[in-house]
Amino acid sequence: MTETFKAFVVDEQDGKVTNQIKNLTIDDLPEGEVLIKVKYSGINYKDALATVANSKIVQSYPMIPGIDLAGVVEKSDTPAFNPGDEVIVTGYDLGTSRFGGFSEYARVKEEQIVQLPKDLTLEESMIYGTAGYTAGLAIEKLEHNGLSVENKEVLVRGATGGVGTLSVMMLNAIGYKVIASTGKDNAEAQLKALGAREVISRITKTDDKPLGSRKWQAVIDPIGGDTLSQLIKHLDYDGSVAVIGMTGGNHFDSSIFPFILRGANIIGIDSVYTEMKVRKHIWRRLARDLKPAQLHDIKQTIKFDDIETHINNVLEHKNSGRIIIDFEA
Numbered sequence: 001m002t003e004t005f006k007a008f009v010v011d012e013q014d015g016k017v018t019n020q021i022k023n024l025t026i027d028d029l030p031e032g033e034v035l036i037k038v039k040y041s042g043i044n045y046k047d048a049l050a051t052v053a054n055s056k057i058v059q060s061y062p063m064i065p066g067i068d069l070a071g072v073v074e075k076s077d078t079p080a081f082n083p084g085d086e087v088i089v090t091g092y093d094l095g096t097s098r099f100g101g102f103s104e105y106a107r108v109k110e111e112q113i114v115q116l117p118k119d120l121t122l123e124e125s126m127i128y129g130t131a132g133y134t135a136g137l138a139i140e141k142l143e144h145n146g147l148s149v150e151n152k153e154v155l156v157r158g159a160t161g162g163v164g165t166l167s168v169m170m171l172n173a174i175g176y177k178v179i180a181s182t183g184k185d186n187a188e189a190q191l192k193a194l195g196a197r198e199v200i201s202r203i204t205k206t207d208d209k210p211l212g213s214r215k216w217q218a219v220i221d222p223i224g225g226d227t228l229s230q231l232i233k234h235l236d237y238d239g240s241v242a243v244i245g246m247t248g249g250n251h252f253d254s255s256i257f258p259f260i261l262r263g264a265n266i267i268g269i270d271s272v273y274t275e276m277k278v279r280k281h282i283w284r285r286l287a288r289d290l291k292p293a294q295l296h297d298i299k300q301t302i303k304f305d306d307i308e309t310h311i312n313n314v315l316e317h318k319n320s321g322r323i324i325i326d327f328e329a
């Protein structure tokens with residue numbers, strides 16, 4: 001083990017936030033049973049937000065952001081894990097109140113760790129990251145509520161974003177007819193190559209009608225906001241919306257009619273504190289039936305030393321696909 005290692009540290013003084021790669025020692029890491037040598041991480045929008053002032057993501061400074069990491073166990077104080085084990089950690093307090101994945105080493109609690117499933121590499125686990133894990137969890141919950149491949153169309157909103165792209169790919173991998181909604185004029189060919197049957201513009205308007213035509217059996221929605229009401233009124237009988245994010249706003253209004261006349265369901269998705277049994281099940285699915293053939297096509301691999309430039313791109317929505325940090329590149 002090296003004496004010092006590199007970590008991307010966010011700090012705050014007098015309301016001013018600074019970001020810097022620093023040399024730390026293992027003693028600087030928080031308490032936890034398992035020390036992990038991080039091999040890969042990924043940049044999510046939440047990680048980028050953690051580097052700016054007043055974002056409410058970071059609970060205490062200094063902080064190492066990074067809500068996702070994949071690596072190899074270096075030292076373990078629990079029989080549940082052994083040195084050499086390949087492991088994944090996503091969510092919980094990682095990168096918000098516990099030092100996260102933008103670091104060559106991380107120390108975490110044993111109950112937060114998933115063994116890398118068979119048929120998945122550490123790199124692939126971070127191409128998915130929280131975005132892919134969340135998409136997988138949404139599909140699982142939609143299926144639990146009656147979605148099956150015989151059913152009609154599934155709409156994915158924010159289709160060029162992290163959650164959206166992976167939702168399109170996974171739904172296509174298991175045979176659903178995917179309709180992708182995007183605000184980007186030039187994304188149609190790319191989304192069709194990833195598995196969308198049809199690409200439509202962003203849904204931006206709402207109307208006062210209590211119900212609309214029956215269009216989708218299910219919707220994966222990382223956007224939220226007022227237009228969520230439009231999705232609900234266009235669901236088919238017993239259809240469901242998986243509500244994931246609020247890129248488009250944190251409030252919506254709806255009449256009661258879609259629920260009592262069409263059996264509409266709203267399903268909340270939380271990737272951060274999912275129960276471990278469910279978490280392991282989703283990761284096994286991500287290694288098997290949900291794994292798209294083109295998973296590697298959406299990765300952009302970067303060196304750890306270049307992290308700040310890429311964080312800024314994410315903040316300015318200039319990125320596409322998944323940015324993967326390879327600590328050995």
Ligand SMILES: NC(=O)c1ccc[n+]([C@@H]2O[C@H](COP(=O)([O-])OP(=O)(O)OC[C@H]3O[C@@H](n4cnc5c(N)ncnc54)[C@H](OP(=O)(O)O)[C@@H]3O)[C@@H](O)[C@H]2O)c1
Pocket residue numbers: 044045046130131134157158159160161162163164181182183184202222223243244245246247248269270271272
């Ligand atoms: N519930 C959970 O556990 C969980 C987990 C992961 C993420 N999330 C949340 O899910 C959301 C999306 O995450 P992400 O990682 O996919 O983010 P992302 O990569 O930034 O993608 C968001 C996408 O939303 C679309 N968009 C951007 N601004 C918009 C606007 N004003 N109105 C409508 N659409 C807009 C864009 O896609 P198009 O240009 O293609 O429309 C964009 O690519 C975030 O709110 C995130 O916090 C929640």
